[in-house]
Each structure stands twice: as C-alpha cells, then as structure tokens.
Amino acid sequence: MASWKLAAAFALVGFRAVGAQDCTFDSITPSRDLVWCPCEGSFFCAKLDVPLDYKDPSLARASVPLLKIPAASESPDGPYRGAILINPGGPGASGIELARYNGTTVQAAAGSNFDIIGFDPRGVGISEPRPNCSTGISIGKNGPLSGRDAPRVVDGYYQQFIDFGKELGEKCQAQAGADTEAGPHMTTAVTARDMLSIVEAFSASPDGNRTVLDSSKLNYYGVSYGTMLGQTFASMFPDKVGHVAIDGLVDPISYQTNFTSRSINHVDGVLGAFFVYCHAAGPDLCSLYTGNTPKDIFSRWNASFTQLDAQKAEAESWANATDIGLALVTFKVSVLSAVVQPLAEFSRISDVFVALEKAISSNSIAAWTEQTNAIYGDPNLEGYVNPEQTLGVLCSDQSNTWYGKSLADIKPLLDVLKDTSIVGEVWSRAMLACLDWPIRSNDVFKGPYGGNTSYPMLFVSNTYDPTTPIENAISNAPKYANARRLVTDGMGHTTVATNNMCAFAAIRSYFQDTMCGKEHYCPLELGPFNVQLNGTIKENLEAVGLSNLRSLY
Numbered sequence: 001m002a003s004w005k006l007a008a009a010f011a012l013v014g015f016r017a018v019g020a021q022d023c024t025f026d027s028i029t030p031s032r033d034l035v036w037c038p039c040e041g042s043f044f045c046a047k048l049d050v051p052l053d054y055k056d057p058s059l060a061r062a063s064v065p066l067l068k069i070p071a072a073s074e075s076p077d078g079p080y081r082g083a084i085l086i087n088p089g090g091p092g093a094s095g096i097e098l099a100r101y102n103g104t105t106v107q108a109a110a111g112s113n114f115d116i117i118g119f120d121p122r123g124v125g126i127s128e129p130r131p132n133c134s135t136g137i138s139i140g141k142n143g144p145l146s147g148r149d150a151p152r153v154v155d156g157y158y159q160q161f162i163d164f165g166k167e168l169g170e171k172c173q174a175q176a177g178a179d180t181e182a183g184p185h186m187t188t189a190v191t192a193r194d195m196l197s198i199v200e201a202f203s204a205s206p207d208g209n210r211t212v213l214d215s216s217k218l219n220y221y222g223v224s225y226g227t228m229l230g231q232t233f234a235s236m237f238p239d240k241v242g243h244v245a246i247d248g249l250v251d252p253i254s255y256q257t258n259f260t261s262r263s264i265n266h267v268d269g270v271l272g273a274f275f276v277y278c279h280a281a282g283p284d285l286c287s288l289y290t291g292n293t294p295k296d297i298f299s300r301w302n303a304s305f306t307q308l309d310a311q312k313a314e315a316e317s318w319a320n321a322t323d324i325g326l327a328l329v330t331f332k333v334s335v336l337s338a339v340v341q342p343l344a345e346f347s348r349i350s351d352v353f354v355a356l357e358k359a360i361s362s363n364s365i366a367a368w369t370e371q372t373n374a375i376y377g378d379p380n381l382e383g384y385v386n387p388e389q390t391l392g393v394l395c396s397d398q399s400n401t402w403y404g405k406s407l408a409d410i411k412p413l414l415d416v417l418k419d420t421s422i423v424g425e426v427w428s429r430a431m432l433a434c435l436d437w438p439i440r441s442n443d444v445f446k447g448p449y450g451g452n453t454s455y456p457m458l459f460v461s462n463t464y465d466p467t468t469p470i471e472n473a474i475s476n477a478p479k480y481a482n483a484r485r486l487v488t489d490g491m492g493h494t495t496v497a498t499n500n501m502c503a504f505a506a507i508r509s510y511f512q513d514t515m516c517g518k519e520h521y522c523p524l525e526l527g528p529f530n531v532q533l534n535g536t537i538k539e540n541l542e543a544v545g546l547s548n549l550r551s552l553y
Helices: 095-110 155-176 188-203 206-210 225-236 252-257 267-281 294-305 310-315 321-340 342-361 365-376 387-397 411-420 424-436 470-479 501-511 537-543
Strands: 037-039 043-051 061-069 083-087 115-119 145-147 151-153 218-223 241-247 458-464 484-491 519-522
Touching: 043 188, 061 095, 061 188, 083 095, 083 188, 083 225, 095 115, 095 501, 115 188, 155 387, 155 424, 188 206, 188 218, 188 225, 188 387, 218 225, 225 241, 225 252, 241 501, 267 294, 267 321, 267 342, 267 458, 267 537, 294 342, 310 321, 321 342, 321 365, 321 424, 342 365, 387 424, 411 424, 458 470, 458 501, 458 537, 470 484, 484 501, 484 537, 501 519
Parallel strands: 083 115, 083 218, 218 241, 241 458, 458 484, 484 519
Antiparallel strands: 037 043, 043 061, 061 115, 145 151
C-alpha cells in the first residue's frame, strides 16, 4: 500500500555493458544460478529457478523474476556492499515494478555502492506459476448504506465483497488450486524461502564474491506489507539477517488473525492535520479554507460529509438515495487515499471537497462520484488489479481463518473499524473477500516472531502513519535482538510519504554502517502546501481541538 512517487534530488551513475543485446523476461530461461542479462536499457534481469513447494522439492519448480539496478562502478559511497532486495508492500504488489520505476530512488537513499534488486513474490506479477482467475468476474455496485452520527456504511456494502470473494475463490480453486499450481504456494513464508534462495544464489555468484559485506546475509528494504515479509524472514532465518530496514510496520499477529483492527489508528489524526495545514496555508493554497481557525474548516468539510446521509435518504425514499449511498463510499475512499500521501494529495483532496459542496448544491452528486472515482480509483474490488494475487497471499497467510464465516461472525471487527475512524469501514474490503477463499497452504509461518538476528534490524515509523501505526513498531522491535528504531514526526504511509530528509539520511547511515545508537528521531519537516508547522503534529492537533475527530460527532 505504499506509493514511491517521491521527489528526491539524488543522482545515480549505473554500469552497463556497451553493445550488449537486451533480453526480455519472456526470453530468459530460469536457472538455479543467478544469470543476469542486460534488459530494458539500464537494468539487468534474471529468473531464479526454485522449488514450487520447499517441503516437497520434487513436486515441481517455480521461477522468481528479478530486476537489478547495478551499483555504480566507482561509487562515492565506498566499496561495493552487495545487493539490497526490495518489496513495495501489498500483499500482491510487484517488486519488479518497484525496481523498474523507483529503484534508483531507493539506491540513492541507501547508497550507490549497493545493487538494488526487485523481485516478484510468489504468485505475483510475472512470477511463475501465478493465478489469473479474476477475468470475467464483476462486482455489484455498493449496496444499501446507512448512517448514524458520522455517516456509516452497512451490510449491503460489505456483502458485495463477500460475494465477490466467493466467486473469485471458486474460480481460482478450479484454475490454480492444485498442488502443482500457484494457489497453495503464495504465503509470506514461501516468499521468505524464495528470498533465502536469492541470497544463496547471490552469495555464490561473482558479485557475491566481491562484496565487502557477508553476502550470505540478506540486505533488505521493505515497506508496508513488506515489513511483514521482513519480520517473517528474520523470524524464520535469524542467522541470515544482514542490513534489514522495514518501514511502516505491519503487526504480524493482527495481520494473521484479524487484519484490520490494529491498522488505522491514526487515519483521523492525519485528516485532522489536513484542517491544520489548510488553515496555515491560507485561501490562496487551500481551496477549502474558511473562517478563522482549523476547526472552522473542519465544520465546512463536515457540513458536506453529513449531507451524505444515506439512511435518511433511503428512509424517506429520496429520488437520489442510491447516488448518495455511492457518494458516501467514494468520499470515504478518497479520504483514505489522501491521508496515505498527504504531501501529494492534500491540495487535490481540498479541491475534491469543494467540488462536493457544489455537487450537493446543484444536485449533481452522481457526476461528482464518477469524477472522484476517476482520481482515486473504483471503491469496489473491480478497481483492484489482479485481486487474486492480493487474496492469494492474504487469505493463505491467515490460514483460511475466516473461511466459511458469515458477515455476522466478523461484525465485531467491523465495529472496531467504525469506532476507530470515521472512514474506517472501507478498510475492510480485502479481508471480507477472504471469507470464501478456499485455497489452503501447507507452508504458513505462525511464529513466534522475533529472534537473535545476526545483525540489528532497523524499524522505521512515522508518528502519524494512517495504515501502519507507530504502535506496531513499538511492540515488535523489542522482539529482535538489538533492533534499532527510527521515528519521524510526520504524516502518511511510510517514511517515503513524508519526504523527510533527516529520515532518509538516517536510513542511509544504517545501510552504510555509520548509524550509532538504537533510538533515532527526526523532527517534523516541510509539510503539505509547503507549510512548516511549529511544534509536533500532536501538539498542533491538540492546540486546536482536532486530535479526536470521533469525539466531535
């Protein structure tokens, strides 16, 4: 769930053999050794041949695609330090895509004396085998909606995702559920084993023989779900941990048991900060600006939000009741999207809120919904790319805990979401589809999480991360020997969203072995609308009475 569209002023000089003929992933034959070929202009590509099932290696084979940004041939950062594997989150996101489009940014942050290697997790992207079973499956539009205090969605919204998951699960079971297909082999544990295979192949390669670091250890940078992958690897193979930095911590137990309830603690805090930054920016920069205080801007925003009263519209048989229900879900999804990337999105979401005001006054809510969905994506699972790749990992990692459960069975978890954030219900979408995911795996790591790692890990968090709260790092870092922590006073999902130069420098110092001490803190830097607040985010929210938006209803 992390975005890598970061404006960072870094430069990189990569190495490329002159006159080499580019290969493509389609033309590469998987190998048990790391055999790189030049590809796509400035990259190198490979496919690693691995067991489909590590518990039964004779069953069949799988291939893991890799894309490498090579270290600078004469790096100002010092001698060659080997390779860093990267993962962008998800689950279900492609490491190949991350390396292709943002690998140089990662390399600039860690040091140009590292190779950066993106790989596709098992069953994801262009890995083989992989499921492809969502074609032709559609999902209905949002069902009946209801509201009390802050407008709320109810059963009709949730049921569509359950129904979608059932249809998708049945199709994937038929197409990819056999032992020799991808479905049973898409867990985080299997991908962690693939990572170990990559490390072992790298260590045996010429590059592994020339690095100044121990090439038999994993160097890794993972964000969001990538932190789940990092913690799983470190817990399964603690003696194989090198420089492992994980940013935006997922709590493993919550992820494997209820997925939702410990994720969105700070969504409303980031939304509250929007009103603070909007007020500080003024009317020339923030189109929603009004009144004399941040709370005045909140009141203006809330006036539109509460107009999306689907319960009243349905009870009174308004002609546009369906439009109001659809708009409510779109509104909540747009808020959730904006708080993930405040630097990039606060200005745009301000315009979206103003457009909603105009749509309400002109009775054109349906048009607003369509336009907003074009910006932030379809709030239905139709808007997901290859949902079977997300669900294949997520549902399997949960050991099919929710399989066969009803909406009533998981209502307590949904109530937690409602009580956690005024937009919380929309966070439940992927989990709901696991209720009828039938494919099971025999390789699920269930803990214990933690270990005496061979090198201290780095746990990175923002004070106001909306979807992977800082509390996850606080509770999990002590489980790993001598783990270090980096806390940034900032908003958004992972450090990337903050564009905090202090934090980037600290991450770099970790990978370059110049970081001293276990606890590190970076203060708030330039924020949305190019505003620099005085004090911390928490202090600013408390000063204007916006630290708990739920209490205002």
